[in-house]
Amino acid sequence: MTSGPLDRITSYQAVMFITNFILGAGTLTLPRTTTEKINTPDSWIAVIVSGLIISLIAVIILKLCQRYPNETFYQFNQKLLGKWVGLLLSLTVICYYIVLSAYEVRTMAETTRLFLLQGTPTWAIIMPFLWIGLYLVQGGVNAIARLLEIIFPITVLLFLLVMFLGIELFEVDNLRPVLGSGVKPVFKGLTTSSLSFAGFEILLFIYMFMKEKNNITKVPLVGVGIPIIFYTITVVIVIGSISVDAVVSQTWPVLTFIRSFEITGLLFERFDSLILVIWIMQIFASYVIALFIATLGLNQIFPKSTHAFIYSLIPLIYLVSMIPKNINEVFKMAEMIGNLALYLFFIMPLFLFIISKVKERKYEKM
Amino acid sequence: MKWRKLNKNRMKIEESAKKAKQDKQPFQESIKEMTGNLTADLNLIRKEIGHNSDVEFREFQMGTTGIRIAVVFIDGLADADVINKHILVDFMSASPKETGHPLKNSSLKEYIKNQTLSVCGLNEVHTLNDITSGVMFGSIAILVDGLEDVFMVGGAKAKTRNIDEPPTEALVRGPRVGFIENLKDNTALLRRHGKDQNLSIISFQVGERSKKELVITYMKDIVNPHILEEVKQRIDKIKIDDVHDSSYIEQLIEDNFLSPFPQVQSTERPDRVMSALMEGRIALLLDGSPFALIVPVTFHMLLQSPEDYYERWMAATLIRILRYFAAFIALFVPSLYIAFISFHPGLIPTKLIFSIAATREGVPFPPLIEALIMEVSIEVLREAGLRLPKPIGQSIGIVGGLIIGEAAVQAGIVSPIMVIVVAVTAISSFTLPHYNVGIALRILRFASMLFASVFGLYGVVLFFLFLCSHLVRLKSFGIPYVSPAVSYRLDDWKDFIIRVPLFLMKRRPKLLHPKDSVRKR
Numbered sequence: 050m051t052s053g054p055l056d057r058i059t060s061y062q063a064v065m066f067i068t069n070f071i072l073g074a075g076t077l078t079l080p081r082t083t084t085e086k087i088n089t090p091d092s093w094i095a096v097i098v099s100g101l102i103i104s105l106i107a108v109i110i111l112k113l114c115q116r117y118p119n120e121t122f123y124q125f126n127q128k129l130l131g132k133w134v135g136l137l138l139s140l141t142v143i144c145y146y147i148v149l150s151a152y153e154v155r156t157m158a159e160t161t162r163l164f165l166l167q168g169t170p171t172w173a174i175i176m177p178f179l180w181i182g183l184y185l186v187q188g189g190v191n192a193i194a195r196l197l198e199i200i201f202p203i204t205v206l207l208f209l210l211v212m213f214l215g216i217e218l219f220e221v222d223n224l225r226p227v228l229g230s231g232v233k234p235v236f237k238g239l240t241t242s243s244l245s246f247a248g249f250e251i252l253l254f255i256y257m258f259m260k261e262k263n264n265i266t267k268v269p270l271v272g273v274g275i276p277i278i279f280y281t282i283t284v285v286i287v288i289g290s291i292s293v294d295a296v297v298s299q300t301w302p303v304l305t306f307i308r309s310f311e312i313t314g315l316l317f318e319r320f321d322s323l324i325l326v327i328w329i330m331q332i333f334a335s336y337v338i339a340l341f342i343a344t345l346g347l348n349q350i351f352p353k354s355t356h357a358f359i360y361s362l363i364p365l366i367y368l369v370s371m372i373p374k375n376i377n378e379v380f381k382m383a384e385m386i387g388n389l390a391l392y393l394f395f396i397m398p399l400f401l402f403i404i405s406k407v408k409e410r411k412y413e414k415m
Numbered sequence: 416m417k418w419r420k421l422n423k424n425r426m427k428i429e430e431s432a433k434k435a436k437q438d439k440q441p442f443q444e445s446i447k448e449m450t451g452n453l454t455a456d457l458n459l460i461r462k463e464i465g466h467n468s469d470v471e472f473r474e475f476q477m478g479t480t481g482i483r484i485a486v487v488f489i490d491g492l493a494d495a496d497v498i499n500k501h502i503l504v505d506f507m508s509a510s511p512k513e514t515g516h517p518l519k520n521s522s523l524k525e526y527i528k529n530q531t532l533s534v535c536g537l538n539e540v541h542t543l544n545d546i547t548s549g550v551m552f553g554s555i556a557i558l559v560d561g562l563e564d565v566f567m568v569g570g571a572k573a574k575t576r577n578i579d580e581p582p583t584e585a586l587v588r589g590p591r592v593g594f595i596e597n598l599k600d601n602t603a604l605l606r607r608h609g610k611d612q613n614l615s616i617i618s619f620q621v622g623e624r625s626k627k628e629l630v631i632t633y634m635k636d637i638v639n640p641h642i643l644e645e646v647k648q649r650i651d652k653i654k655i656d657d658v659h660d661s662s663y664i665e666q667l668i669e670d671n672f673l674s675p676f677p678q679v680q681s682t683e684r685p686d687r688v689m690s691a692l693m694e695g696r697i698a699l700l701l702d703g704s705p706f707a708l709i710v711p712v713t714f715h716m717l718l719q720s721p722e723d724y725y726e727r728w729m730a731a732t733l734i735r736i737l738r739y740f741a742a743f744i745a746l747f748v749p750s751l752y753i754a755f756i757s758f759h760p761g762l763i764p765t766k767l768i769f770s771i772a773a774t775r776e777g778v779p780f781p782p783l784i785e786a787l788i789m790e791v792s793i794e795v796l797r798e799a800g801l802r803l804p805k806p807i808g809q810s811i812g813i814v815g816g817l818i819i820g821e822a823a824v825q826a827g828i829v830s831p832i833m834v835i836v837v838a839v840t841a842i843s844s845f846t847l848p849h850y851n852v853g854i855a856l857r858i859l860r861f862a863s864m865l866f867a868s869v870f871g872l873y874g875v876v877l878f879f880l881f882l883c884s885h886l887v888r889l890k891s892f893g894i895p896y897v898s899p900a901v902s903y904r905l906d907d908w909k910d911f912i913i914r915v916p917l918f919l920m921k922r923r924p925k926l927l928h929p930k931d932s933v934r935k936r
Binding site for chain 1: 877881
């Protein structure tokens with residue numbers, strides 16, 4: 050794997066990393082997961098608020114990384130926490146990303162089976178997907194960055210286009226009353242809506258590869274900002290069109306919404322499978338990034354390792370992705386990942402940041 | 416004097432030369448120096464190349480001096496005009512007595528160089544090897560009795576064809592000029608096309624056995640030195656006995672031999688080469704090949720035509736968009752057809768699916784087989800039309816297109832909609848301005864059809880992801896193949912899918928990191 054010092058990515062590409070990693074399989078269930086706890090149409094407020102909080106954490110992560118410009122999280126956490134604790138943390142993070150990529154792949158397979166390929170076994174859907182990801186990851190961080198730049202405009206623009214095609218179903222009444230039950234339910238939903246932004250922590254790993262290292266506060270801000278806008282549009286349109294009750298009862302509310310309208314006169318009349326096919330690319334992006342970070346971690350923790358690690362990760366991800374027996378277990382897996390992410394990337398960066406500040410103070414005193 | 420047919424007594428001479436050699440020197444080194452003794456030198460040369468029937472030896476005397484002179488050349492390759500009108504006339508009419516110089520060695524040499532020979536290209540060589548190789552490449556060797564130096568005059572005068580418009584890259588508007596097989600003419604074309612003192616033409620020799628001249632051309636003050644160095648290194652690494660055409664060079668210097676995409680652009684048009692040089696690219700021209708190679712190549716170049724710049728920007732932009740669209744059709748339409756018909760008929764509008772189903776009623780094959788039958792037969796037709804002489808080729812097209820297509824539908828082997836799909840695909844692939852891009856897309860189309868037949872739309876997406884993964888990994892001389900599409904550089908996008916008006920194109924493409932980035936002020 051090429052992770053040498055010559056492999057640099059631009060600020061745009063860093064934004065693409067953040068945005069594409071946040072937008073993953075979770076988008077298709079986003080209106081449901083955010084609304085389930087809130088139970089009012091106000092989940093879009095929760096999305097915006099949690100997005101703003103996440104941007105703050107992302108900026109803190111950037112500040113943390115700027116202290117170690119030529120190291121990734123895997124390397125500098127040992128300096129902050131000591132060798133063994135750091136190693137343990139790194140391994141946990143690697144496990145997290147393996148499980149995460151397995152989850153992305155499995156969700157993709159489940160939706161594909163449901164909407165596109167009814168008879169095809171899950172393993173047959175997953176395997177080629179894994180292999181193509183492996184092929185890409187071998188190209189290194191630059192190749193991934195370029196792929197993200199190709200995928201992002203296609204998926205996001207087409208997704209939004211299709212969402213707006215269904216605008217005739219939109220009724221403002223479905224979104225009213227705004228804050229009808231007060232601010233409390235919104236606060237309750239903040240945790241779940243924050244989890245939909247998991248992926249912002251990618252800066253911990255790719256900051257090392259960035260060409261420009263200073264004055265780039267806009268990178269995490271834009272990187273998280275795009276998903277905020279995207280999520281808000283999705284939540285508002287889906288809830289506004291099919292109402293809170295329908296959103297909560299549907300497994301894939303976004304697909305249900307798209308299925309509920311037909312446009313005659315165009316080449317296609319129904320768009321649900323179409324949007325799913327396009328969204329597969331987005332899931333691929335998330336999966337590839339997770340795979341990349343996991344292999345990067347293994348390479349940096351065990352410096353002697355070569356391609357063997359990448360190859361051995363693929364069967365591992367496959368096995369993990371086949372653990373859940375059905376779609377409900379997949380969602381449980383998602384919940385588990387979310388909880389892990391909460392501790393790993395919402396609280397830990399703050400913690401590390403404080404430690405690094407304290408250490409800095411110490412040195413100053415000395 | 417008369418021309419001598421020396422081949423007849425070749426054996427004799429060889430024997431005598433052998434004897435002479437045995438008598439004088441016990442063994443000679445592989446580098447044989449000229450002695451200055453005309454008879455001995457000629458014998459040496461005869462022994463080396465005299466067995467060839469086209470090598471001619473002509474001996475005569477220099478004016479009134481009686482100094483013997485011999486001319487060695489290859490009949491048909493060397494310029495006979497030079498021998499007749501210059502060398503023979505000059506030497507035979509030379510009258511060195513007027514100058515009053517005693518004609519011994521150095522002064523004789525100076526006299527010949529300064530006052531006798533009226534030709535421009537003149538080299539002096541000493542070794543047998545230089546002489547024989549020079550003569551073999553078309554130079555005329557002039558041996559003067561008493562001089563160790565041998566004068567080599569001129570180079571090969573090849574019969575060249577006229578400079579026509581290349582048939583493979585015809586344009587509606589633009590210069591009607593194409594490269595030919597002669598390297599000197601080609602470099603002259605470039606010089607004439609771009610009157611720029613920074614245009615550098617550097618010569619290399621390739622081929623271990625049959626040595627050919629290869630030149631790399633670039634703009635000295637624009638080109639990125641790293642890319643230039645890389646190109647030079649790759650050329651130095653070429654170790655092959657013979658390079659028949661510049662396509663050999665292309666295959667020997669490309670980055671990834673497993674990729675279906677051409678990583679070197681070949682063109683017959685000097686204007687195209689010139690505009691590439693102006694962008695900071697490098698062109699390679701090989702003697703004997705009318706195809707110049709342009710490196711590094713990025714994907715968008717392969718969908719561009721020089722006409723994009725000769726037409727006004729609106730037309731050019733629209734045609735470019737059309738070309739991208741056509742490339743998409745050529746690549747994906749058959750696979751989308753297979754995916755929709757065999758996996759997702761529900762996605763097609765109801766009326767359309769009914770009419771498709773009605774036409775497919777009698778077809779006994781699944782969509783993949785149906786598509787393969789038609790795609791393969793159209794590839795066969797295309798290949799057949801290419802090999803046949805033009806008039807027959809056209810009739811093959813009619814026979815294939817009309818009769819086989821129509822008959823296949825009537826016989827119920829394929830559905831009419833399949834014929835439409837295949838026809839649209841084929842026509843679309845003809846809009847691509849480069850033949851080898853067309854081939855790449857043809858290969859990939861079959862791959863994408865296979866993906867589609869196994870996984871439907873999901874397969875098409877998988878194929879797209881695979882294709883993109885391959886493209887983003889591919890590099891041409893260190894430049895990412897997919898630029899400028901990604902690594903968003905908005906400046907370079909002015910000349911990507913949209914071709915903005917010329918007055919807005921103020922910078923050269925940044926992706927090559929040119930030294931001088933300003934195109935227009």
